[in-house]
Amino acid sequence: MAAQGRTSSTRVKTERRSALLAEYRPLPGAFDEFMAADGKVRPHWEPFLAEWSALSHDELHHRFGLADRHVRDTGVSYRVHGDHDEHDPLAGERSWPLNHVPLVLTGAEWQTIASGVAQRAQLLASVLDDVYGPGESIAKGLLPAAVITGSPDYLRPLHGSTNGGSLQLYAADLGRGPDGRWWVLGDRTQAPSGAGYALENRLALTRAFPDLFRTMNIERLASFFQGFRAGLVASARRIEPRICLLTPGPLNESYFEQAYLARYLGFLLVEGGDLLMRDGRVHVRTIAGLKRADVIWRRIDGDFADPLELNAASALGVAGLVHAVRRGNVHIANGLGSGAVEARALMSFLPVLARQLLGEELILPNVATWWCGQPRERDLVLDRLDEMTIASAFRASGEGLDSGSILAGELPSDQREALRARIAARGQDYVGQEVVRLSTMPVFQNGRLHPRPVTLRVFAAATPEGWRVMPGGFCRISEQPDARAVTMRSGVRSSDVWVTSEGPVEQVTLLPSADRVAIKRIIGVLPSRAADNLFWMGRYLERTEATLRLVRALLGRLIDAEDASPGRADTLRRLANLLVAWGAAPGGKGQKPNGQALAALHDANQYGSALASIREARRTASVIRERLSVDAWRLFGDLQRQLTLDARHMRSEGEAFEVADRALKTLAAFSGLSQENMVRGAGWRFLDIGRRIERGIATCRVARHFSETDAPSDSLDALLDLTDSQITYRSRYLLGPALQPVLDLVMLDPYNPRSVAFQIERLDAEIAALPTLNEDGMLEAPRRLALKLAAECRTAEAGRLDKTSILLFEQLLMGVSSAVADRYFLQNDEPEGSRLTGIA
């Protein structure tokens, strides 16, 4: 199709080009990235514009679709705060709003940005080293102590520790002023986010415009991440360190990004609860016991990292971590306390500090900033209040600055005077900043390009060879055509950033060269939390399948009214009762089987419905997203979409049957995927253990329900349907369903992959393959119970099976489930306790 797009005649291309540009008018007083002041498209954007002009409207949208599908399929999302739905824990997640136009920058221009950002990273790292160490820049009078002590992120317990405040990943927010120069708008030293989104934007746009990357020689991003990882490895004491990414958890707005980066970089994604202190060292709780963590890349604020020595209210960290840091037993990146130099108050001192600490002038200037903690600067700000942006000097400082910064000139006069009085009284809480006009770049709307203001986040990583800057970045675009930086708010779109190179670019992948790598088969260890979630994902998937089979069996019999076998009404009642018993459908008088079937499919208020179960499965999956393939994650999305009923119309029985049938096929695809594509490591085993236990239990329940001695043959027929054993049965027995052969096939036949016996054999095999902690040769509880269960099952006879003995199997299966949970999941040896409080 791409070739077809390019056959367009020159005339058509010219027409398309003019259509794209028809409404593009750079904003007055702002620099435009795309179009020069004379209305000509800047030369480095021409290849891009030429490609777009060569594509028909349909083709262009087809390309957008490729990029958007990539965004959706990989689950690139961010979380919107306060947007919760009690039935759908993922409701707050939004797909990442991608602008299909990249920000294009020339290599020459990028040189200035890259060297400026690297210089600034080095400068801030030096300031951090100093304020957590000798404090010379303060003693010499280059920097008032109050600029550092005002930051809630200056963490005194880290003073004197080499890891305290150390900087390994830095981000600068840049904007380009009307004169064409780039300015630093803000510094991110705490735990910068966005590098993963930048990578995702790149992958999405590569899908849409693969040729452009080649023809325009766009710089690749991989070497940056390689350098960052090498820097983390080098900071550890062991040669092959265990590196953890410490996340605040799935409710964090950028959890996706964290999971994505953990997978991309091969780090263990952990929450505070996964970590445990023993003998002054940090350990990860895994299914094979406690394993040492050497390096922690944190995405939680430093203050939350240790409830014992830092913020006592934090539940995100691990008690005793600061002590481990001081002893040098763990390396944290960025070092705890690194957020101290994010303060805007510091910006006004950076030009002087650059001269003194680095002997250099700043390559990229700051946005002009005056800290009102100094009398002269305060008076200047008060004199020019109306033309300034007033912002908090430190995180959360300054009364009346909830949103961070305001244009004083736009305040009503009474509020402006109140602000003036507050600055006069406690100037140290405020800075005045020059109002910045941002540059603009194109966004695509209604077939036309329009200019919108942008800010650019650029990342620098400390590598063993020094600071390396990502050749690209995370570009945010405002929806409003107002180029003043202060009007940038959340809810904006983002763009990929293309840095063009003169010649072909170096190809780097994160895969190391073959000769340096020791061969491994099963990589790393499985954290207990991940095992827990995989297990439950397996159980919920299987629960979804069981419910779907019940619904399909019920609907199939309702539709097939012609075939009124004896006992049909009885079977329908039994099927509906099971749905009620499983919490999938409402019970009671007045409920009709067809309504119950629909509820069991779509009703999220029924906790056992297929929709509720798949949502639970997806929720557990979302917590271990770094362990799932893109395809697997996509199937979850597909399933949930298939089962979500458009509230406006009620489905007919036939349609609902189709829905259940299709959803079962999607589930089968997931099973196939996990069978064929998942490494047989511990992770897969827990998923399989969950599925086997759930399937075993469900089969026992169905068997108890449909195999009473007086059950009509239609009932046994339903049992064969529900256990997918119809064909096997018919191939073995010529007569219609009879109780004992059916029970044997469904319960005891180890060759039938749907039988309880088969699940029990698999369960025993999986558990046998898990790591053990006992060194005395004794069996651990899960294995002991599984063996006992297998023996019971192997020695059972169909003729003696009755409700009670089937119930015993069911209970034993539940016993194995609890034993697995007790042994392998988060051991509660140190759960949240109550706090001791002191005495005044």
Added chain:
Amino acid sequence: MIYNVRHVTTYAYGRPVPFARCILRLLPRDGIGQIVHKRDLVITPRPAERIDAVCFFGNHVTTATIAKPHKELRLDMRARVEINRPAAPFPGLTRAWEEVGALALSSSSLAPDSPAHHLYPSRLVPPVAEVVDYARKSFTPRRPVLEAASELMARIRKEFTYDPEATEVSTPLAEAFSERHGVCQDFAHIMIAGLRGLGLPAAYVSGYIRTIPPPGQQRLEGSDASHAWVSLWCGPETGWIGLDPTNDLVVADDHIVTAIGRDYADVAPLDGVVIGPGSQRVGVAVDVIPVT
């Protein structure tokens, strides 16, 4: 003045506690006009791990991990402390309060005793506009800082009711302020909020005060109490001066300092996590006995 101080804290739990990890700030620190000759803290049951260290602000901090089940936790602190504080300056001769604020802001020291650490809101001392307005009444333009602060201290003593039942450790200072009641911790936090709101460096001090029994009566054993007050930086010449709003006293030789921080959270005598204590009963006995 030399004192023997004994401070025994006992936690009795409703059921055995299998695990406790706590941070203790019970041992008195050295400081201006204060020398600690002997200090000792006995923790029962004996901790599996115990670390004694000095924190950024110079306070003695003990971290203890108790890994075996226990129904009682007993912390027995004994110290012999010599106090010999320089006499406080004459309030009317201290610098104008505006000058003190400006000097603190331009301080070029990050050392633990730098006023720069105590200029900003902290966890338990958020900015409260009403408290600052209340404090401002004593801080007329160019008034000597110690004179104004002493008046503020006297007003708190006079206008607030001491009521141990009214507040808890967790009561926000704004609430204690609007109700005009509380204990030493609340009064110290309120006074600090007022001083910092005006741009003055104010620290929180935990410790003890010597109590003198009514004439003709014996001192009751264990009847003393731990205490808290404020320390105000009055300029480079004068340095830090202790102000006790609970008793309307400028701190002299009757006060023994345990720890100094930005607020109670920095110096809490005992903080930590215990597992499943059910209920807990706390017993505290403090004796401050002058030796010479």
